[in-house]
Amino acid sequence: MYGTIHISEEEYGQFAELLKNEDPEKLAEFEDRIQRGEKIEPDDWMPQLYRRQVLRMIEQHAHSEIIGALPEGTWITRAPGFRRKMALMAKVQDEIGHAQLLYSAAETLGKTREEMINDLLAGKSKYSNVFNYPAKTWADVALIGFLVDAGAIINQVTNAKGSYGPYVRALERICYEEAFHLKQGHDAFVALATGTPAQRAMIQDALNRWWQPLMHFFGPPDNISTHTKLLTRWKVKMATNDEMRQWYLDQYVPKIWELGLTLPDPALRKDPETGKWEYSDPDWDEFFRVINGDGPLNKERLAVRRWAEEHGRWIRQALQKPERSYVTPFA
Amino acid sequence: MKIISLDPRVERLEFREEHWQPQRPLTAGEQWPTYEVFHMKKRGTQPVHVGIVHAPTPEMALAFAKEQYARRGTTVRLWVVPSDQVYATSPEDEAIFATTPEKIHREPFAYKVKEKIERYKKSQKK
Known part of the structure; x- marks a missing residue:
């Protein structure tokens, strides 16, 4: 599933401008290591651009996990039946755990967790746009568990082949846990789709409302810049957004259609x-509008996070032991 | 303006839009130092490093490690070690270990006696 952007040695010159401040000898060693399929570990030398991009990617992924727990968390008290309630609770706990794992991986690159959370709360960092939409009915929760997590899995399985050791390790654990999320989501989705006419209408309505955010999920088609090519060469970007969208459609559209449900795009077909x-x-204008803060729930999502940080502050401070100081974790 | 939410718990908090604006940022260390976590899956196996947790005390580090790293499958024991107490070789020293795989005199497969024994047995039969 690797990206299709290939760069020949002759084309390598185009990166000169981006790499002019890097030590050529160390850069060559770094690139050789990646070409050999070895991973980069936190205390290795790495180009500034690599550090910045990997950090940004892991950090946004971490933010998406904690914000992503909110639409589903809302539904725990109203989940239909004890088994679904238990499953949803476990899933929401998993998501918070994934955020912790990802913040830990990001921390190894030299940004503290406080700095990352501050940037999230100040609206400076991004998280996945899909979580700025409301889960209005139980069918939305079934759809999120199935189709949003399916998208997340494609993204994570792709990134798990990347070059940064701590991110790869975190993703392996995450992918393992996500397999349950997808299955329980599919189970809830199928239960509605094969249920009463009212239940079918509910899941169809959820599909109609969520199809656009799902099509936005992997982001707009990539502009294959010099920058993108370099990140692909360094195994930071492992596939283009359109490639991932194709894999997603290929795996999941048939699973929607086989239940006799429809998708609100008459042009959707496999050639x-x-x-x-x-x-x-x-x-895509809506996509950029939402990512820049003007989606249906951006304000509520961040207000809830702010409230949680502020109201948890006293207990964090009460437990603080001043004699033990923070060091960047190793791995 | 009040934020209208579908979530009754959020509704009860009566957020106003100004809540969206940051109040006081978190300060360094507010989320505690880190502990390295080791996980033993089964009796008789090695404890394996699985990641870190942030915690104010070793006891809480163990509680968080349980929530974070013992969520699936089997666990018999967890260890936590403060990250600042771990000493590691530096990446520049990786070369020290580079020739180890070449030192085959330390490996059982470098010692092949079967052929010699066969040859000896044959010579005895003659």
Whole structure:
């Protein structure tokens, strides 16, 4: 599932501008290591651009996990039945655990957890846009567990082949746990789709509302800049957004259609000749509007996080032992 | 303006839009130092390093380690060690270990006697 961007040695010159401040000898060693398929560990030398991009990627992923727990957390008290309540509670706990794992991996690059949380709360850091939409009914929760987690798994399995050791380790554990999220989501989704006419109508309504955010999930088509090519060469970016969207459609559209449900895009079809999915372009202006803070729930999501940080502060401080100081964790 | 939420718990908090604005930022160390966590899956196996937790005390580090790293499968024991108490070789020293795989005189497969024994047995039969 590697990206399709290939750079020949002749083309390498284009990176000169981005790398002009790096020590050429160390850079060559770093690149050799990646070419050999070895991982980069926190105390290794790495180019500034690599450090910055990997940090940004892991940090956004961590933020997406804690914010992502909110739409589902809302539904724990109202989940239909004890078994679904237990499953949802376990899933929400997992998501918070994933955030912890990812913040730990990001910390190894030299940014503290406080700095990351502050940037999230100040609206400076991004998280996945999909969590700025409301879960209005139980069908939305079933859909999130199935189709949002499916997207997350494609993203995480792809990134788990990347080059940064701590991120790869965190993702292995995360992917293992996510397998349950997807299965319980699919189970809840199928229960509604094969249920009463009212239940079917509920899941169809959820699909109609969520299809656009799902099409936004992997981001807009990449502009294959010099920057992108370099990050692909360094195994930071492992696939283009469109490649991941194709894998997603290929795996999950048939699982929706087999239940006799429809998707609100008349152009959606798999071209039998190319094997590629065709679809209408989702509204990318809306995507950018939401990512810049003006989605249906951006304000509520951050207000809830702020409230949690502020109200948890006294207990964190009461437990603080001043004699033990923070050092960057090793791995 | 009041934030209207679908979540009754959020509704009860009566957030106003100004809540969205940051109040006081977290200060360094507010989320505690880290402990390295080791996990033993089964009796008779090695404890394996699985990651870190942030915690104010070793006892709380163990409680967090249970929540974080013992969520699936079996666990018989957890260890936590303050990160600042771990000493490690530096990446520049990696070369020290580079030739170890070449030192095959330390490996059982470097010692092949079967052929010699066979040859000896044959010579005795003659």
